[in-house]
Amino acid sequence: MSAIRNLAASLLTATVLFVSRPNQSQRAAASQQDPLYATHTALFSTFLPVDEFSQDRQISPLFATAEEKIWSQAQSAAAFRQLLMPFAHLRALGDACGVQAYLQPLDTESFAALTLPQREHVLSLLGSCRQNALRHLAASVRDFYISKAYGAIQEPLTGIDLNLKASHEWIEAHTPYLPPTRLRYDRDRHVIVSADGPIDYLIVGSGPAGSVLAHELRRGGKRVLLVERGSFIVPGSMQTRLIDALIDARTSTDGGVFIRNGMAVGGGTQVNVDLCFAPTLPAIQAKINGWRQQGRIGPHDFTLAEIASAYAWVKTAIGTRQLSNSEINANNHVLWDGALRDGLHPKLYDLNTYAPGKSPYPVTDKRSSESQLLLDALQDKQNPLSMIPDADVRRVLFEQDDGKPKAVGVELRMRSPIPEDGVIADPNGFGATSGETIAIHAKPAHSARQPFCCVLEFIMTRSVAASCCIHLCLCLVASNTPSMR
Ligand SMILES: Cc1cc2nc3c(=O)[nH]c(=O)nc-3n(C[C@H](O)[C@H](O)[C@H](O)COP(=O)(O)OP(=O)(O)OC[C@H]3O[C@@H](n4cnc5c(N)ncnc54)[C@H](O)[C@@H]3O)c2cc1C
Numbered sequence: 311m312s313a314i315r316n317l318a319a320s321l322l323t324a325t326v327l328f329v330s331r332p333n334q335s336q337r338a339a340a341s342q343q344d345p346l347y348a349t350h351t352a353l354f355s356t357f358l359p360v361d362e363f364s365q366d367r368q369i370s371p372l373f374a375t376a377e378e379k380i381w382s383q384a385q386s387a388a389a390f391r392q393l394l395m396p397f398a399h400l401r402a403l404g405d406a407c408g409v410q411a412y413l414q415p416l417d418t419e420s421f422a423a424l425t426l427p428q429r430e431h432v433l434s435l436l437g438s439c440r441q442n443a444l445r446h447l448a449a450s451v452r453d454f455y456i457s458k459a460y461g462a463i464q465e466p467l468t469g470i471d472l473n474l475k476a477s478h479e480w481i482e483a484h485t486p487y488l489p490p491t492r493l494r495y496d497r498d499r500h501v502i503v504s505a506d507g508p509i510d511y512l513i514v515g516s517g518p519a520g521s522v523l524a525h526e527l528r529r530g531g532k533r534v535l536l537v538e539r540g541s542f543i544v545p546g547s548m549q550t551r552l553i554d555a556l557i558d559a560r561t562s563t564d565g566g567v568f569i570r571n572g573m574a575v576g577g578g579t580q581v582n583v584d585l586c587f588a589p590t591l592p593a594i595q596a597k598i599n600g601w602r603q604q605g606r607i608g609p610h611d612f613t614l615a616e617i618a619s620a621y622a623w624v625k626t627a628i629g630t631r632q633l634s635n636s637e638i639n640a641n642n643h644v645l646w647d648g649a650l651r652d653g654l655h656p657k658l659y660d661l662n663t664y665a666p667g668k669s670p671y672p673v674t675d676k677r678s679s680e681s682q683l684l685l686d687a688l689q690d691k692q693n694p695l696s697m698i699p700d701a702d703v704r705r706v707l708f709e710q711d712d713g714k715p716k717a718v719g720v721e722l723r724m725r726s727p728i729p730e731d732g733v734i735a736d737p738n739g740f741g742a743t744s745g746e747t748i749a750i751h752a753k754p755a756h757s758a759r760q761p762f763c764c765v766l767e768f769i770m771t772r773s774v775a776a777s778c779c780i781h782l783c784l785c786l787v788a789s790n791t792p793s794m795r
């Protein structure tokens with residue numbers, strides 16, 4: 311399934327040109343040449359309202375072109391073909407989920423031979439099947455077609471010109487200077503070493519949690535290495551929220567839930583919406599008090615005063631601001647005014663985007679943990695943060711110490727940077743190829759104290775991050791960890 315994700319990423323980053331609609335004979339020729347073509351068109355027209363808009367002279371050609379482009383770009387990719395294959399031979403799915411029984415009277419095993427209601431029914435059988443793999447298949451194919459197709463047609467459909475990328479000249483002028491790397495790649499041994507002594511802290515993942523930890527530990531004089539699976543983007547060079555290659559889309563193991571996360575230096579802060587919910591708000595306080603009552607945190611942990619001071623740190627470091635009344639859009643104004651009329655007290659949340667007209671970037675108003683925390687840390691002349699982007703950590707390496715396991719490093723697999731102008735590829739000059747497996751060692755940490763930070767991140771150290779959790783991690787880790795100050 312990760313192959314499908316990679317395929318999805320490469321398809322979505324490709325620009326879909328809106329050329330003239332292929333004629334009947336071209337479509338027939340494609341279909342004859344490749345039996346999976348019919349499956350592709352059937353799936354496309356199941357997830358998009360192709361039939362409904364068949365007479366619409368504006369929308370119909372957009373659908374047709376998107377369908378053709380997806381095919382032409384994906385048809386030879388093994389992952390795409392694997393995704394389609396079960397739909398060409400539905401009987402091969404066996405008796406599970408009732409698909410066989412449903413097809414019996416229809417006398418076909420091909421998804422493409424079914425009517426739209428029949429295709430929808432088959433997908434609903436797969437989507438509600440007891441077998442994880444089949445639910446997973448239904449979720450993956452749906453995600454693939456919806457994200458590929460709507461990504462491709464959104465501009466012409468909405469008439470909004472998406473200003474996605476800065477010019478090459480802007481990128482060249484704004485690509486950050488990085489001091490010489492401390493890291494050296496020993497190609498023969500497949501290890502990365504730090505040229506000036508052992509790495510004190512090795513952090514995996516550069517979302518808000520990893521960025522705060524890296525920023526603060528390094529500021530405290532530690533040698534810190536941050537490893538990130540996604541690419542390193544020149545801040546402000548692209549509209550990161552709309553670049554699908556910066557999103558990691560996966561399903562839960564049962565295929566029931568889709569999970570979308572940022573996958574770039576800056577993690578979720580590159581793709582998220584930018585609403586900031588202060589941890590001092592009553593709703594969040596109620597949650598924290600609940601943890602306290604359940605004994606999940608100590609009686610004196612995360613007091614309101616601590617949280618307020620930590621959030622003040624975040625506001626300064628990240629630059630959050632209160633949304634002004636003039637920024638409420640027309641739709642939300644209806645809600646706002648209605649709430650006021652009913653005697654309610656609607657509230658404007660904080661944002662961490664730049665105020666209108668204040669962004670220093672040509673295509674985005676977005677701040678991220680990359681722009682607000684990591685860049686300074688990477689550029690510091692005294693004790694720069696080390697970072698390896700496009701490096702997927704696959705394993706934690708352990709050694710035995712007095713019969714106890716000690717985490718001593720990680721093993722990572724290099725990935726290709728996303729193929730965009732504005733990506734800083736291989737900033738350390740390792741020259742490693744995509745797929746290469748490399749080990750990195752850091753100062754050991756006993757596994758018993760090995761703290762895991764947030765959903766996706768962990769850090770190898772003795773004392774920090776023991777009390778991380780989603781969202782709150784930003785400020786709480788920074789203020790509750792004496793060794794970071
Ligand atoms: C579309 C979207 C909108 C959102 N909107 C808001 C909002 O408006 N307000 C709000 O408060 N929150 C919002 N969130 C949630 C918020 O972004 C997350 O809660 C936050 O980013 C989590 O931070 P984190 O550091 O724990 O993890 P992440 O930000 O997910 O960072 C984890 C990083 O680790 C990297 N990684 C994962 N595994 C590995 C590995 N094996 N090797 C190397 N690197 C790895 C990932 O690529 C990623 O960059 C939104 C999230 C999304 C996806």
